[in-house]
Amino acid sequence: MKRGGDHGKAGKIMNAKGLSVSEQRLALQFRVIALLITLVPFFVFIYLMSSHGLLDDLTAPETLVPFLLAIIIVLSALALLQSLFNNMSRVAHAMKVCSADELAEVTTQETAVELKEIASSFEQLLSSYQKTQEQLEHQTFELLLIRELSEEAGKSLDLRNLLSILLEKLMRLTHASIGSVFLVEDDGTRFHVVDARGKRPENIVGLELDIDQSAARWVVEHQKPMLVENINEDERLPARRHDSQKYASPSFLSLPVLAGEELIAIVNLADREKGGCFTRADLTSAMVMVQEVRFALDNARMYTALQETADRLEAQNEVLQHEIRKRLKVEKQLEHLAHKDRLTGLANRYLFMDRLEMMLAHARRYRSKVAVMFIDLDRFKTINDTLGHSVGDRILQVAAQRLTGTLREVDMISRYGGDEFTVALPDIKTAEDAALVAQKLLDVFNTPFTLEGREYHLGASIGISLFPDDAENVEGLVKCADAAMYEAKPKSGSAFHFYTEDLGNQAEMVMEMEISLRKAIEQEEFILHYQPFLSLSDGELRGMEVLTRWLQPDRGLVMPDQFIPFAERSGLIYPLGNWVLRSACLQHCRWVEDGLFAGLDKIPCVAVNVSSVQFREPNFIDDVQRILQETGMNPECLELEITEGVLMEQAEESVRLLHQLKEMGVKIAVDDFGTGFSSLSYLKRFPIDTLKVDRSFVARVPEHEQDASIVRAIVDLAHNLHIKVIAEGIEHAEQLAFLRAEGCEWGQGYLFSRPVSSEAMADVLRDDGRKQEWRGLIA
Numbered sequence: 001m002k003r004g005g006d007h008g009k010a011g012k013i014m015n016a017k018g019l020s021v022s023e024q025r026l027a028l029q030f031r032v033i034a035l036l037i038t039l040v041p042f043f044v045f046i047y048l049m050s051s052h053g054l055l056d057d058l059t060a061p062e063t064l065v066p067f068l069l070a071i072i073i074v075l076s077a078l079a080l081l082q083s084l085f086n087n088m089s090r091v092a093h094a095m096k097v098c099s100a101d102e103l104a105e106v107t108t109q110e111t112a113v114e115l116k117e118i119a120s121s122f123e124q125l126l127s128s129y130q131k132t133q134e135q136l137e138h139q140t141f142e143l144l145l146i147r148e149l150s151e152e153a154g155k156s157l158d159l160r161n162l163l164s165i166l167l168e169k170l171m172r173l174t175h176a177s178i179g180s181v182f183l184v185e186d187d188g189t190r191f192h193v194v195d196a197r198g199k200r201p202e203n204i205v206g207l208e209l210d211i212d213q214s215a216a217r218w219v220v221e222h223q224k225p226m227l228v229e230n231i232n233e234d235e236r237l238p239a240r241r242h243d244s245q246k247y248a249s250p251s252f253l254s255l256p257v258l259a260g261e262e263l264i265a266i267v268n269l270a271d272r273e274k275g276g277c278f279t280r281a282d283l284t285s286a287m288v289m290v291q292e293v294r295f296a297l298d299n300a301r302m303y304t305a306l307q308e309t310a311d312r313l314e315a316q317n318e319v320l321q322h323e324i325r326k327r328l329k330v331e332k333q334l335e336h337l338a339h340k341d342r343l344t345g346l347a348n349r350y351l352f353m354d355r356l357e358m359m360l361a362h363a364r365r366y367r368s369k370v371a372v373m374f375i376d377l378d379r380f381k382t383i384n385d386t387l388g389h390s391v392g393d394r395i396l397q398v399a400a401q402r403l404t405g406t407l408r409e410v411d412m413i414s415r416y417g418g419d420e421f422t423v424a425l426p427d428i429k430t431a432e433d434a435a436l437v438a439q440k441l442l443d444v445f446n447t448p449f450t451l452e453g454r455e456y457h458l459g460a461s462i463g464i465s466l467f468p469d470d471a472e473n474v475e476g477l478v479k480c481a482d483a484a485m486y487e488a489k490p491k492s493g494s495a496f497h498f499y500t501e502d503l504g505n506q507a508e509m510v511m512e513m514e515i516s517l518r519k520a521i522e523q524e525e526f527i528l529h530y531q532p533f534l535s536l537s538d539g540e541l542r543g544m545e546v547l548t549r550w551l552q553p554d555r556g557l558v559m560p561d562q563f564i565p566f567a568e569r570s571g572l573i574y575p576l577g578n579w580v581l582r583s584a585c586l587q588h589c590r591w592v593e594d595g596l597f598a599g600l601d602k603i604p605c606v607a608v609n610v611s612s613v614q615f616r617e618p619n620f621i622d623d624v625q626r627i628l629q630e631t632g633m634n635p636e637c638l639e640l641e642i643t644e645g646v647l648m649e650q651a652e653e654s655v656r657l658l659h660q661l662k663e664m665g666v667k668i669a670v671d672d673f674g675t676g677f678s679s680l681s682y683l684k685r686f687p688i689d690t691l692k693v694d695r696s697f698v699a700r701v702p703e704h705e706q707d708a709s710i711v712r713a714i715v716d717l718a719h720n721l722h723i724k725v726i727a728e729g730i731e732h733a734e735q736l737a738f739l740r741a742e743g744c745e746w747g748q749g750y751l752f753s754r755p756v757s758s759e760a761m762a763d764v765l766r767d768d769g770r771k772q773e774w775r776g777l778i779a
Contacts, residue, residue, distance in 0.1 A: 356424045729749050
């Protein structure tokens, strides 16, 4: 009864008269303070979100619910504070209107209850506030990580790099100490560890794992994330013992990473900081982050696939290009086998016919000439049968090389068969052009073939036909050239023959020339001219070269180059050469008897040229010895000039003949040195006294460095072999100065004297003024 009365009094007090104005002002101030206390953290949170650009993210479903919950908590706290203030106001009012006894009674009974309720409410409010603050901080941190992830992911198209970035962000978000990324292989049965963080990650990066034996097998099968609270108790893991003692926490997360709709990787997180276990909230936040990069991963996967495809196509293209190159090489080899001679590398007869047909078509269009040559190697059959096919094959190869090196690139060369070659010369103007080429080829084939230190002398016979003169088709031209070649065969030595009417006229001219030469020899229509050569050290006369002239009654004075080739071809060069040698010896003996050399410290010699036919004549040595005896000529005053090519034609035979001449006391000079092909091994074996530098080299010294170098080299070579040097064709003082500076002993040319008759030469020998003039030129 008493307690009921007490409640009645308390109610009376609490329902007392309303609050005064001052009390109402105090109530308003309290509400404002309470509102500030609760709303300030809220607005601070909003400001932080806005400054980091994350305000729009609050509208996302995963962040909107916690945000609304925080607002409800704040509003509840305000309502609770308002209720508390109202109660406290009523108590204060009751203290004013009631007596002390009543107040004590009320406060004794009611205040304790109210204060307990107030303390409980404040405790709940503080706990809710702290939780809300933690959630807001976590949400802010999560949004910041998502923003960083989005920015970094947008800058990369490398799939593995994106997965590494994702792993780093997830470990920060979930506070995991260990993390790894398992990339699903294309076959879907194995993992490839592409990244790992934490304890000794290098031990597992690069490993390949079977999915069936992996802790992430369940995630692959269901394509759902897996939260494991205890690694030793979870039934989703393979049945095996897991050593969880090495980790601070027994739980871990395994998250599927999808690109589009395809599972590409698994991210594993373990060993949460401070020994805590992963929670559902961790799982949800982690999957939100995984979803954030799904689009970027899809782009990276497609880019990687495209890159791999491009690399594969590039590799396949390289293989294809290699196969194409191999095929082209094979086709080229097949074409070579079909159109090239395997031994020499020249065109075969089929390719020759084809190319010749093209040349004829071009010649018809532009009305030009084409020459066809049929070449047969002389004495090849004997060498091939005697020494074997290996030597014969090597000779054919060298012959092909000489042909290629002599002819133009536009000329067509083929090995027609056996020891026969064919040549087509397009765009020639006259038959003489073909004759010049044929002579070049003869000179080439007359040069000895040296194989393994042994010389072989062959020569060649060449038949020539012309388009359109002899035939207008390929077969006709080759047939005519072949017939012309057989016309050239019976001639002594290498020769060429035309299958033309012009050749008939030329043959008649040759016949007339031979008759005239024979008559001239019999009637001694030839005269000798002499050109002196001097010592370049003191200007003294050292000798005179004998030059033959034909004084023909009808044509006048004929130079050697106009009749010597006919004399060599007809065989008349031998009696002509003997006449020249005898006449020169007789003239020298008369000068000696007349005392024309009395004023000289040494009797000059006479130098007589010897042709190749004359030098190879079996009786040559006997004839020289007989002429010396018959004329009384001192052998030491006779010098025989033999060209470089003649000596090298049959080198071993040349050595024997030269030594026989030296035994007589005759001097030997090599004429036109530098224009042929000398073998140094033979040159040192030849008993030579003098090398004559060809006038073609002297003509352009010293201004042309190449000719100067050749002359310098010849002089050095001769001196090293203890041979004297005479330079032909000296016409200018500059040439003389150069030759003297290089140590050339003797010189000959128009600067000293032109070739003169024997009578004029006698006058020169008597003229002391002329001799003094020579000395002045040298000085």
